[in-house]
Amino acid sequence: MTIAILVMLGIGATCGIILSVASKVFYVYEDPRIAEVEYFMAGANCGGCGFAGCGSAAVGVVEGKTGPSVCVVAGLEAATNIATVMGVDPGTAEPLKSLNACSGGDRADDKFIYNGADTCAAMTALYGGQRVCSIGCMGKGDCVKSCQFDAIHMGPQGFPVIDEFKCVGCGACETACPKGLLSVKTMSQRLLVFNQEDHALAPCQQTCPAEIDIPKYIRLIKEGDYEGAVNTIRERNPLLLSCGRVCPHPCEEYCRRGLEDESVSINQLKRFVADYEMNSGRRFPIACAPDTGKRVAVIGGGPAGVSCAYFLRRLGHHPTIYDAMPKLGGITRYGIPEYRLPDDVLDWEIEGILNLGIDVNYDTCIGKDFTIQSLRDEGYDAVFMGIGAWKDYTLGIKGEDLKGVSQGINFLSTVASHPEKTIPVGKRAAVVGGGNSAIDCVRTLLRLGCEKVYIVYRRTRKEMPANEVEIVASEHEGINFQFLAAPTRVIDDGQGNVKGLEYLQMELGEPDASGRRRPVPIEGSETILDVDMVISAISQQPDIGFMEGEPDKENITITRWNTFDNDPETLQCSVPYLFTGGDVATGPSLVVDAIGGGRRAARAIHQYITGEEITGTPRSLRSRHIPESLFEVVPGVIKSPRTPMPELPVAQRITSMSEVDLVISEADAAHESNRCLNCCRICYDPDQKKAQDQNAA
Amino acid sequence: MRKRSFFGLSGPRFNYELATAAVGDPVAIPIPETVTLYIKQELKRTSSILKVGTPVKTGQRLVLDEGSEICTISSVTGTICAIAPFLADYGRAWTAVSIKTEGKDTADTEFAGASEPPSLDTLNRYLAACPGEPNIGPLMDERNPVHTIVITGGNSDLLIDTSLYVLKNNADAVNSGIEILRKTTGIEEIVIVVPEESVQNYSGHLDARIQAVSSRYPYAQPLMVLHHLTGRLPDERGMAPMGVCLIRAEAVAAIGQAFSTGRLPVEKTITVIDKNGVKHLARARVGTPVGNLLKTFGVEINDRDKIIFGGPMTGSAIFSEDLPIGPDTDAILVQDKSVIPLYSDYPCINCGDCVRICPANVPVNMLVRFLEAGQYADGADLYDLYACIECGLCSYVCSSRIPIYQYIKLAKYELDRIISAEEMNEQ
Amino acid sequence: MEYIEIIIATIFVNNILLAQFLGNCPFLGTSKKMETAVGMAMAVIFVLVMAGVMTWLIFNYLLLPNKLVFLRTIAFILVIASLVQFVEMFLKKSIPALYAGLGIFLPLITTNCAVFGVCVLNIDKELGFLPALVTSFGYAAGFGLALIIFAGLRERILIARVPKPLQDTSIALITAGVISLSFYAFRGMV
């Protein structure tokens, strides 16, 4: 026993002493990270990684020759730790995922028959490849071959399909694709993608102000993946319930099916999935990037502000909304009547967004409770200005100060702020204007018990800027239209109340710069409309009275339309920390424009507060279209009727504020989504081929 | 197409065409209704100068933007009818300018005013897009001075007569071109490389040193000539550091002609080889659609045929009859679908035919495996990618029918991209 | 003559990797590139000879006289580990050039069964000092030879169109199997 102990003592002590002395004597400086990385490796020096031992592997990691998951023995946990040492994203919080832009594949036409090396790269080297579409997938699968993780396979349509669960975001496919169709992006980067000329975009997506990937969400609806569809919309538009109800859907104008048949009812499909989520009883989870600790003040809780705050939050920042009203929603709540967008729907939607971790200060008004400067002083890294356009233009005629004369937005918001909806209204009312808010006013008046309601508009029905559906609906509800009528004065009953509205009859003259024919008054055609209430709803402008008290007002430039001067690409104002969006940036516009603006501003703010260079989107496609994607004819379409929008019967709806437009059924949604041609830039799935495939099957 | 001989011990032997008396005079091709010219520059949205409807004259210099060096020379008189981006081989983004011709051919006078005295700038400005595409760029590169100008008198591929024909019949123009080059560049060392069997046709007639090379393919390939003269081949940095500038005989003739007449030449001599292998010589305006030439010689094109710009070993197949001939198109080769060899998806079986035929001693069998696997850098480091002189003989003999030459070109192109991307990153 | 026989036996006939199955992990790990394989082969030869000598001395002069044969596992591994670490540190500081070519492979050797296994085999066979030295060298050279051959083959296999489930380790093992089979050729030659 003793000898054994002594021998071991000798060996142990000798080894220990030699090693510890040697470690001092032969000390060589190394990057300290090498030791840290090595600490997390298995230390078995097994060589399983292909490096000469753990030390070499650690050097490899530090020198960037290999990734953090190099050690096969130590497993996942060690990989995470090593990634932390290296400052590489460990791939848990914001995983990089590969994304395929082309959804054309086989259906895109060929320009020649290719014979040669079986790789996309080689094929692309010959006259840009065989596809006519300049960004079409070649389908030879260079990306499939490049993927070490078996996450890409060639789909049945001849373009690669990515398995998001297997994808680790290594970026091999991105480099492999000669056409640059695959891009590896984090969720944040994906949220901030804006349409560009060289993107694979369907005409509808090019048109959408919020740039929603419409073909994708319709495809997902077709496949029954409603959650996927909702998430697709949410990547671009947080207010899908509201937009599903109030959006005038410019996208449908550009629907390729519309050229041969009726266009796909895109907005109803959006509303269908949005309502599906609301009625399913659970909120589909929304992922947010890891916290960055940056704070942003968002002034105004309307669609622009909410959208901006939502995207900032998903990018990991901390937005705080300041709103003058007791509830968020801005114009969508206070300017759009209950029967179009019910309050509880809006509440549900906004709650979901605020649940992501957005703080709100209600009833705090800029100019009174705070200034832009005070927010800066509070330590916000950037400020978003989204107060909208709430100041109505006045008619500028005599008698506007009479009792019974009010202004559109003012009127609508008063109605909206009284939940019991018992606003005293006159018996006969005239609303001046032809826009959506005029229609909203008349239809609201009707519901509030007004007996006879006129719309007074100085041009004809054809020129009315309001949505066609709205006009039709108000016609159904029995609104009287007084076209080609220019109000000249409000008539006093002698006690300061309205007795009537005098207007001048007009006729259409030569077209003006906007292409509309200019109304020309007919001399001596004054007519009096017998009303006791007049609402002017001609247009609005931002109310920027608070700027008077703003300390930094010298530097903040205001345009002559009372909007904040900004770079239209980045929405940055004349002071670098201030960004803007929505009506206050553009003048009165669509809700969906404001949402798009909020996202654009969020991108610029993100760049600003993370210290990046603030850039616009290169080759941006804002309000432009890719010429080659606009067709004259669309061969292969078999006519199929568009799903009509279900509505409440007229008798029911004019007696209450309940919602007029109803949601389509699941079967109708399936039908409607099947009508989609699943367009890409220049290719699409013709119905004829679908029918053939079905027959064949 | 030449098949393998029954006894496989000896490799195939190809010889270049030697301009013989049998080659007749070129057939003049009428001026087409529209010509299309390429400006070798990407079209960014719109051009600031050229618009649809702009009138142009023959010999007018066309550029996309003010001050741009890259130009083309209008070969006809007419009006511009279309400007579109064009994607050439290996991702080169060009701009195609189509001109609708008018009845009368009016010559532009800008060059006549600028041609005296001849200078490198003038050459670069007006002649870079002339028939034969003189390679002026390297002569202007001050960081990498050129010490030798090599005029490749031989044809760059089999079956083609163009170059030697020009050299033989335009000796005067070539001589004055050489003189211009001497004068403008100050380079004394100008070498004309011709196949050895034809040396006696030229020696004494031409005002430069005549260097004979074997008339066996691929000894007149540009890279092979370069190796013959310098003992080296360009590496991944390209030709620039080698101090040698290669110019085709036709380009030299064009230079000579331009300065002696004061008008920019706009006609190109082309060898047309039809489906039966019959050769015709033609002269056509640069930019004439291929279809016009083929129609003149009664060549019918069907689906799945192949039209090739250039010769059978190094040419480039095109996808439409409407594509125009360029200033560098020496030949048009048409193949019927019944004779087109198809590539297959077999891997290399290591038969070694390629290695034995390779004039550059490239270990093609290993190289192609690495290239197929996409390991371009390893291929260059371990298996002499840059020793390849791009003759295409390996693909010609490959039993597995691997498009080896395509892989090699692709690898060089991809490596080039990687290197330039890295340089971008470093900056 | 005896030593030549030992060398042939240890390199070819009784190859440590292919017949004795020792040292397989680095065999698979370091054979992907020829450069690595050569470095590893050199490092193994270097260390194995040193370790063979050290362990032989320890066993015959320390353990055997004290009847502590059972402690050889712990004693050997400790000695080998310390030796390797010491040499590594020494090279890194004193001969950086050698370290870059050979030293970086040293850590792989601590847990290389081949090194430890050969030391144990030497003792088990009760070899004398010189035969033990030659045997160690022979085994190490055999290891290097197999590694270099394997790396040569593997360079080609790595770029071949091996079916997906067989790629990498799986096909490498099968190749190693065939190499091992080929070495049957040397059977009975000594």
Added chain:
Amino acid sequence: MNSKKMLIVSHAPFWHDGSGIPERSYHTIIAALPAAFVGIAYYGAPALGVISLAVASAILWELLLNYAGKRPITVGNGNAALIGLLTAMVLPASAPWWLVLIGTFLAIIIGIQIFGGIGANPFNPVALAIAILMVSYKSHLDFDTALVNFTLDFPSTTDPLAALKAFGPAAVEDLNPVDLFMGRQVGGLGSSCGLALALGGIYLMLRGIIRWEISIAFIAGVFISAMLFNMADPVRYAPPMFHLLTGYTLIGAFFLATESSSSPVNFIPMLVYGALGGVMAVLIRNIGVYVDGVIFAILLINLINPLVDKIRPKAIGKVA
């Protein structure tokens, strides 16, 4: 767009010499057939059975793996049939059906397919299969035991190499080289007739399908090393001609060592490769444990093929 003609676009060159893998395979089969016919003539129906089964099963294995791996069907290139034929030719005529099946399985699947199909195999598939069979089923591949039930009209009814191994050169010295060359000896059913094999080999060399350097170097390697052994001790080691004409020497030299994907392509490496194979074959026969060393010798040279093939002429224009 549709009215346009669809032209074929490919990269240069636009000519091809017309050679292809199927041609190579079929010509090699043609070259191997005479030797196979000699085997059938000597051993009768069983030999024919082994050959047909081997060829059929080889094709079947490849077909199965093509389907399993969802890869293009490659049996049309004749390579599987060739491998099957060669496998049969080295087996004894008495090989039971299952042995043939296992043999072709090993050759096609382990030998070629799992490495990625034709061209990817680092080892000669036939040599690999036979080597595995040799170490697994010794008795079936020992010609003396295997062919015990055959009545053969040969000068000696024992395997000459086995006799040499067991009893030394004295036991085989009265064997006539002409008889051996004509295939009148016990051995693999298609590998004993030197004449037929040499004819086939010369045909392949002339066609350029196999490289003459390898075959000649192999034969020279066998001859010279056998001669040296014989000179050193004629009592223990047989003369070179004997080694050349017995066993698998000639089939190895012409058909196995020359298999393209496991052999070098450069001149010097081919000579080294072939010669080393010949020397190893004689070494194993003379001092190793196996009766015939050709199979293992070929596997061994396959191993060093990637290494020796690195010896090659300098590429042009290369500075270093």
Added chain:
Amino acid sequence: MGEMIKMVMVLTILSVISGGGLKGLEEWAKPKIENNVMNLVKGPAIRQILEAADNDPVEDRFKIKDGDQELNIFVGVFGGKADTVVVESSANGFADKVGMVVAINMTDDTLRGMAVTTHKETPGLGAMAKDDPNFSAQFAGKNITDSFGVTNDGGQISALSGATITSRAVCSGINQAVDTYNRLKPQLQEQIKGMGN
């Protein structure tokens, strides 16, 4: 410096604990192991070569000093006469040492038999030394005055095919056993006297 001391200390203490513990374990296990070796390895082999013996040779064993080594000697009783001793021996084989037992008839100095006990030879080749009865049978009855060797080296033992090394090892092992026997013969005779009966 403190850290260095700690390093050395920890290493040393661990070594010491390990060494001490293991020694204890070894002492406890030693008899068991010896017993195992006797019963499981040598026993069967010895019983096999001395199948005809009247006694159980494994029971009847004794130890004898040879220099500073202790050797196990087993005794076989034939026809009531203890005339056979079994000596252990080993030699280097192909992979590792080949252990064997050699039975020697003391009356006429011939081999009564031998058997391989432990080896790590290749299955099918070297391992046949243990498994192939024809091989070991060659030795029975040979006179120990001859040196044993394989035919290749000019001896009389035909080697196992493909396992010349193993065959050589067996021969040299027997030669060693014979040496030992010759050296210890007087003591052995002394010991076995009185055994049997």
Added chain:
Amino acid sequence: MAKSIASEFTKGLWKEVPPFRLVLGLCPVLGVTTSMKNGIGMGLATTFVLLCSNILVSLLRKVIPAKVRIACFIIIIATFVIVVEQMMQAFAYTLFLDLGVFIPLIVVNCIVLGRAEAFASKNGVVKSTADGLGIGLGFTWALGLLGAVRELIGTGSLKGDVFGLIHWDVPNIFGASFEPFGFAVQAPGAFVILGLLLCAMNLIPSK
């Protein structure tokens, strides 16, 4: 917590089972698996060492200085290897003879040292126990499987026992006329069969 311990245990059984998923510790895998019995015996021996060393390393992880930790781990592992060696000689001597030099070689098995360094030196005792046991048992079944396959193909039968506790004897599974494929139990066969098994494992997803 309970769930994570369970997952530490089960990951070794399937998701990270050496040597199929973590291609490590190959020497014993190839060397001793000529039969199922040997495979399981070797696996259990390794499991014992793995378990004990994991526990001890985990207990001592705060005491051991970082610079000499590898040396210390090696001492700990080597000690347990000797324990196994002695115990096996005392209680399963025939198995010890079959496994031969591979028992002391457990000390250089990458898996053992690797788990000690990568897991036990950074985790608590309970987790380390679960990890050691899981990986060890995973190793055991992998070795057993490989042994069984080789024994079956190479001899046509399965026969053996584990420390005399469980016996199995399945003769002539493929019928009496089966001629065993001797390659399987020889050295090269070990590589090839392990390679093919790995391929089979790759076909089964790890989730």
